[in-house]
Amino acid sequence: MKEKERTSVIKVSGVDFAYDRQKVLRNIEFEIYAGEFAAVIGPNGGGKSTLLKLLLGILEPDAGKIEIFGSSPLEVRNEIGYVPQNVDVNTGFPITVLDVVMMGNKNRHTGRRSLLDRMFPIRYNDIEKRCAYSTLEKVGMESFIDRKIGELSGGERQRVMIARALCAHPGLLILDEPTSNIDAKGQKRIYTLLEGLTPELTIFVVSHDLSAVTSYANKVIYVNRESYMHDLSEKPLSIETPEGEHFCEVEMMQMLGERR
Amino acid sequence: MMEIFTYDFMQNAMIAGILVSFCAGIVGSLIVVNRMVFLAGGIAHSSYGGIGMALYLGIPIFLGAGIFAALSALLIAWLTIEHRERIDSFIGLIWAVGMAIGVLFTDITPGYHSDLMSYLFGSILAVSKSDLYAMALLLAVILLLVHRYYREILAVSYDSQYASLRGIPSRLVYTMLLLGAAMTVVVSIKVVGLILVIALMTIPTYIAERVTRSLYSMMIVSGILAAIFTLCGLLASYIFDLTSGASIILVSATGLMVYFVVSAIYRRILYSTEE
Ligand SMILES: Nc1ncnc2c1ncn2[C@@H]1O[C@H](COP(=O)(O)OP(=O)(O)OP(=O)(O)O)[C@@H](O)[C@H]1O
Numbered sequence: 340m341k342e343k344e345r346t347s348v349i350k351v352s353g354v355d356f357a358y359d360r361q362k363v364l365r366n367i368e369f370e371i372y373a374g375e376f377a378a379v380i381g382p383n384g385g386g387k388s389t390l391l392k393l394l395l396g397i398l399e400p401d402a403g404k405i406e407i408f409g410s411s412p413l414e415v416r417n418e419i420g421y422v423p424q425n426v427d428v429n430t431g432f433p434i435t436v437l438d439v440v441m442m443g444n445k446n447r448h449t450g451r452r453s454l455l456d457r458m459f460p461i462r463y464n465d466i467e468k469r470c471a472y473s474t475l476e477k478v479g480m481e482s483f484i485d486r487k488i489g490e491l492s493g494g495e496r497q498r499v500m501i502a503r504a505l506c507a508h509p510g511l512l513i514l515d516e517p518t519s520n521i522d523a524k525g526q527k528r529i530y531t532l533l534e535g536l537t538p539e540l541t542i543f544v545v546s547h548d549l550s551a552v553t554s555y556a557n558k559v560i561y562v563n564r565e566s567y568m569h570d571l572s573e574k575p576l577s578i579e580t581p582e583g584e585h586f587c588e589v590e591m592m593q594m595l596g597e598r599r
Numbered sequence: 600m601m602e603i604f605t606y607d608f609m610q611n612a613m614i615a616g617i618l619v620s621f622c623a624g625i626v627g628s629l630i631v632v633n634r635m636v637f638l639a640g641g642i643a644h645s646s647y648g649g650i651g652m653a654l655y656l657g658i659p660i661f662l663g664a665g666i667f668a669a670l671s672a673l674l675i676a677w678l679t680i681e682h683r684e685r686i687d688s689f690i691g692l693i694w695a696v697g698m699a700i701g702v703l704f705t706d707i708t709p710g711y712h713s714d715l716m717s718y719l720f721g722s723i724l725a726v727s728k729s730d731l732y733a734m735a736l737l738l739a740v741i742l743l744l745v746h747r748y749y750r751e752i753l754a755v756s757y758d759s760q761y762a763s764l765r766g767i768p769s770r771l772v773y774t775m776l777l778l779g780a781a782m783t784v785v786v787s788i789k790v791v792g793l794i795l796v797i798a799l800m801t802i803p804t805y806i807a808e809r810v811t812r813s814l815y816s817m818m819i820v821s822g823i824l825a826a827i828f829t830l831c832g833l834l835a836s837y838i839f840d841l842t843s844g845a846s847i848i849l850v851s852a853t854g855l856m857v858y859f860v861v862s863a864i865y866r867r868i869l870y871s872t873e874e
């Protein structure tokens with residue numbers, strides 16, 4: 340791809356962020372283009388989830404600018420799909436997989452609900468059901484559609500959350516460690532699924548799984564208070580930090596465990 | 600024994616019991632799934648301050664308690680909206696201060712102290728026609744709002760952060776839930792009283808949450824169970840001459856025990872047929 344044809348999906352320039360007093364992110368800079376598969380890596384507490392919350396507009400940067408599809412995150416929130424890091428909350432909640440997948444769906448792709456439909460908010464019409472079914476099929480969870488979400492395993496629940504994000508047909512999909520509860524086979528399946536969604540969709544995923552990152556992502560952003568971006572399509576994973584440090588994959592692996 | 604159904608006060612009591620049960624069942628379900636039981640408890644107890652003030656000022660109890668409960672709901676909403684979990688001590692404070700205000704005002708009000716217990720534990724036989732109108736109005740408003748905004752409420756209750764991201768005003772929904780709890784508490788004062796209302800909002804709900812697979816059916820089942828418990832409790836209180844609120848709650852607790860026993864037996868049967 341030539342530089343000028345590419346449309347910018349995420350553009351982060353000079354972003355600082357601090358919780359109350361604790362400085363978490365400093366001078367974050369990177370740009371992601373349409374159709375890219377970008378992965379964020381870094382140690383626990385490095386600020387990855389915080390970065391995602393900034394991209395989603397849940398948090399506001401103290402300095403610098405974030406543009407998603409050229410606008411502020413809140414203006415384009417219908418274009419952003421999000422899979423949160425912790426999906427194990429509220430397991431006793433009486434809610435089915437179908438309810439979860441359809442959650443917050445704004446009729447954009449399922450049409451307006453008729454008056455009759457609206458009189459029965461608990462029922463989903465055929466278009467909605469089909470939409471939910473086909474996204475669940477993508478993550479291999481279609482047979483669970485009527486199950487109570489609390490009766491699912493952690494990994495199954497995580498796949499439902501991915502389906503929920505896809506159901507809104509976003510242009511950008513942001514995932515926070517989507518495979519942390521998923522077995523090896525399931526992980527491969529999720530990453531293959533995500534890869535198959537590009538280039539129509541731009542993927543931005545936080546992951547601790549370096550082998551998945553190197554085999555699927557074309558861009559890596561290393562976040563540990565500061566950010567370093569690396570383009571995998573140009574050379575294999577090795578990151579040069581401003582302090583002149585140079586990491587190859589193995590060192591990176593160690594660093595993920597040690598550096599804080 | 601059938602003659603009790605012909606008494607006016609008994610008919611009022613039963614209608615009130617049913618109306619309040621459905622309010623408590625629906626709002627209680629939402630309170631439970633949103634993990635706001637403790638917050639609702641704080642609102643219920645602090646509204647005792649409103650009762651004390653109303654007694655002192657000579658204004659209607661419903662009005663005093665209503666304003667006080669609504670204000671403490673707004674205060675709690677404002678305090679907890681950012682951090683839903685880390686707020687225990689604030690709620691405890693509102694809880695205790697509200698009750699203290701109530702006690703102080705009743706102290707400086709001449710006479711009147713004999714009625715106090717009835718606000719804490721209910722006096723369903725004293726329900727008037729205008730009380731019934733207030734209860735029916737609240738139930739109608741709750742039904743309307745919950746039905747119209749069911750999907751939004753469901754999304755906020757299950758995952759409020761995600762709901763906000765999808766553009767659902769989760770803070771507004773959260774505040775409305777607390778206000779709904781406050782109003783339910785106020786209309787329940789006569790039926791079960793301030794102290795027992797939380798039990799009416801949580802015991803039927805506990806059972807309903809386990810036997811249903813959607814929030815919607817949980818609310819309906821809670822309402823029906825609450826109504827059954829309330830009517831049985833009312834009957835028991837009439838026959839054995841007991842305080843209505845207390846017997847309603849004890850009937851509910853008995854219902855809960857029955858549920859435990861039945862579900863244990865059911866699991867046994869399921870287990871033995873699998874072999
Ligand atoms: N709500 C918050 N208030 C205050 N500090 C916070 C908050 N959330 C996170 N932090 C702090 O900010 C830092 C970055 O946290 P963040 O969750 O972004 O890390 P992370 O890179 O996602 O880590 P992990 O790999 O464990 O998910 C941590 O030191 C954390 O303690």
Ligand SMILES: [Mg+2]
Nearest residue numbers: 387388424515
């Ligand atoms: Mg994180």
